[in-house]
Amino acid sequence: MTKKTRLSFSSLSIEPEKPAQAPPVQERKKPTKSSTYQYAKKKYGSSGKGVRPFDSRNHPKNAGSIKIPPPEKGVVRVITLGGVEEIGKNMTAIEIGDDIIVIDAGMHFSTDATPGIDYVIPNTTYLEERKDKIRALIITHAHLDHIGGAPLVLSRIGNPPVYSRNLSILMMRKRQAEFPHLPPMKENIVEKDSVITCGKIKVRFFGVTHTIPDSMGVIIETEHGWVVTPGDYKLDQVDGIVSAEEEKEYSIFDKAKVLLLMTDSTNIENEGFSLPEIKVHQGLENLIKKIHGRIIIAAFASHITRLAFIVKFAESLGKKIAIDGRSMKTNIEVAIEAGLFQPKKGTMISLEEAQNYPPNKVIILMTGAQGEEFAALNRAANKSHKKFALHKGDTIILSSSIVPGNELQVQKMKDGLSRQGVKIISYRTAGEDFVHATGHGNKEDIRWLHKKTHPKFFVAIHGNHFMLELHKELALEIGMPEENIIVPDNGSIIEIPANGEKIALRKEHAPSGAMMVDGASISDTQDISAIRRISSSATA
Template sequence: MMTQRDNPEERGRRRIFLARPAMRQGAPGRFTRTTGAGARTPGRLMERGGSSFDARPRGFYSTGGTERQRDYAHSSRTPLRGTHRSGPAREQDKRARTYPRTAESRARKEAPIPPPAHDTVRIIPLGGVEEIGRNMTVVEFQDDIVVIDMGFQFKDDDTPGVDYILPNTRYLEERKDKIRAVLITHGHLDHIGGIPYLMEKIGNPPLYTRNLTALMIAKRQEEFPHVPKLDVHIVETEDRVRVGKLPVRFFNVTHTIPDSMGIIIETPYGSLVTPGDFKLTHTDGVPSEEEEEAYRPFEKEKVLLLMADSTNIENAGFSTPEALVHKTLEDIIKGVTGRLIIGTFSSQFSRMIKIIQVAEALGKKIVVEGRSMKTNIDIATLAKMITVKPDTIIPAQDVSRYPPDRIVILATGAQGEEFAALMRIATKGHKVLRITERDTVVLSSSIIPGNEKAVEKLKDNISRQGAKILHYRTSELYVHSTGHANRGEIEWLHRKVKPKFFIPTHGNHYRLKLHKELAETLGTPRENIVVPDNGSVVEIARGETIHVRKEKAPASPVLVDGFAIGEAQEVVLRDRQMLAEDGMFVIIATIQAGNGKLKKSPDIISRGFVYLRESQDLLHQTRIIIKKTIEDTTAGMNPINFEYVKNILTDNISRFLFQKTAKRPIVIPVLLGV
């Protein structure tokens, strides 16, 4: 009786599914079925030379081929190019073969953008106006270009497998000789995260920012020793500098990180103003005297253009003052009866400092978990924002030496990030720390749009272990305050600045549109407002009219995956190169959902990596690591977070295989719960 595995038709179909990009080396760029001696048979896994496919990043054929190949290309959206032939015709195919378009070829086909007219101010948002994150804006006047912020965006559901998303800087790369300065408003990663990746590409121009932001940038640059040294200039809010022919001033703004600043760029037609991310210090909706003082100069300023934050445009009234959050956290630290775990953003400097100061005054010990949080506490100490006694902060392994009510754990990961400290503690993945029924967990952060599911998983994992959760949506206590202005504060800003033209920034299109409508109700004419997209070329002519050019600057996202940086198509090509060089390694494991144990020994499929029949020792060791990784990771995890387990398994097996073979195959775990 012929089984499905023995059926050559099924064998070929299965091979196409499992080893999609891998094509036979003898026929690069072609799909070929292997039957007879080269076919896959039970118990034999092909090494790269005998694999049915070859993963080299050549273009697939666009026409011809077998019916199955055309069906596969259609279902997987893999382009087939040329004619599927053999013999002398193949040489003709090679000459006719086309390759996926690269960034350079795309740039050649895009309509060129002429320089702005002598009397025109040009503004191009390269990021931050179709999403929350990767903020970067270009201001161009005559022969001078000034760049405001250089952030990144964290990956989302549309970009699996990448680390960060960067603004596209091709417009700047083509004009790097005109770039006079990069101005950074504050130290959050959505404003500084792109600096290590992008500064060299645009000519490494001078960078202007305040002291704390400069320290954060310098600390982050240490992780990139290969990049050129930055030319950093520290400024204060009373300073006025000249970049090229453009005078630039700065003003103080309130945000969740100290040393935040707004920017004023002077032109002959009036000033361009952006506060960056901002909120107001206030009492019951009445801004403080410090806020009035910071914005008072605009009463006499001729403001040509305002670019303002739209993040919280949907939220009515004024935001919760940070001082109220500090008071709430102080009361919680004083009143808690068991151990206290506080999850917050590592960039919440003033909040972290307040927690440490209160805990220290009460004789409590602080455990800091999360690399970025430890780094920022070091930066705060370096900036003399805080002085901590030597024995206040203790390592996690010393927790058992103190009563639970004397321990405060400060952790990253309140957004539910799967590898952050708080999630590892909640899923019993931390080496030392475990949540108990006596613990109180405070999630001192709001939920960034897109992280809702991750935060729900985090709360589920915490609550299953019996801990009490305090969260800004479920608690009457003020455990978090946003760093962005609510609608009432945005209205106050517009009335103070009174711009002639307005561009809403920092948000997706829906938020920008709401901000536009608000500006209209406050007196800005509709024709004086532009809601841009990333790459929109906005021009103000002679200070009289504003319009958007039909040409657009390149704006396709640039993806960072480890040390690989490129636009989406280039990352795909890089993956194909990895498959060609080191192959892939598929793990199929069946897990008992009730206890996390393996139901049977995992199956392993290799393509283009090693010939497993001759690598039984490697196979045996790998299976041991797979079993240990899965069962250790799932211990006490209910329900099992399969995505989390897959990520841990991928990392461990990739590391092990590289140590043993010096190859980096693409590791694909397939976990089945029963």
């Protein structure tokens, strides 16, 4: 019989050249899988975390301990630790001399390939072995695929100072509060035009447009030019004409020498420019004004700009707003604390109070547009919601696209909703009244950024491998030499030598097997088939 162990984050440590020691054997519990952020929050609280290195691909680059020499003098080293070969758990490190800057520390939730696992964070082994060199963790924006792993990552890499803008720091405080057994975060609020020094490295910031306020790009200054990453972004534009404010933000690059651009590949398949958010605001305005009856709007809890707009527009029509969903309530509370908007007194009411108002005087904001098992809208769809029931004549606006992999659960939820006599409006059925726009730039947004920054070298990030290859094709089309382009894997080590004249991949890889976070007991074996066997036997 295979032994089962609980791996507690607070007790598990990985020291250079020393293997981790397993905690005492405990009785195996039934594995559970969270579908939503709020479920993960409820499950963990102040308890210990199971964190375990795990390589789902059994790639040889993760086998054993590989000695990776430090970068030579003047070399710019980039290590892609997450966010390539995948969507999510973004993390990149820049190493110059004796200084390392880490950009983002994201997560993604488990998939069918990782049963019994709650979520996944990037492998931090390379950083743990060099924690004395880490000068900062810089967060580009406060989405979970960029901040979700931060509390666990920070404690493993020496708890370096964290730099980000106001909303992002406030959101990270909320995330950090879920881990009271970990050291407090060393937070530092910066502005979009701030300049800081981390060790011997000078770092600049610039504002970008995304679905969450206070998003920012990062500039690392080197002797041969700037290393630039905008994080997640789209252009504030209409019909391809970029707004004056956006032009002003990016004017920082007009006379700059950009050595390396690393940028988002998420929407590289989508032709044209991305739909501007203002079009969604106009579409929601039209729908809210012409719908008679109660309106339920389901959206991503992280789309704070859109949620704030809905609240303010509801106020202008004399409507009340009720919020159902812990993550959405939390995010709106943080946005108000950050001063991003301020509802009038009496606008925000409880779900229970909403029952006392005429249907046409209430808008209910809900989590669950992805059909998540425990989210508010899905519980309404399957009639398991204890405080809310749908009525014939209600209109549900799904103000989101469907995340790949969620199609079946969204369809099941829509079936449950439609059986209750409600009208459903989605991005596919809304016509000219747009109800959703992506927060990532399409192909022409990306082309514009390349031309604006005019980099010497380019590394494609944030996307599955085929997306990165498509991004490479775009860079070639624009005129960049193929030898100046890198399509990395997780764990790739990229170097620009001291003369700044070429870019290359090192033969070594940083350890890249994902770190699985699990509150349940798991097998000692680092083999995904073992995890599957445990999950299957526990639910048989």
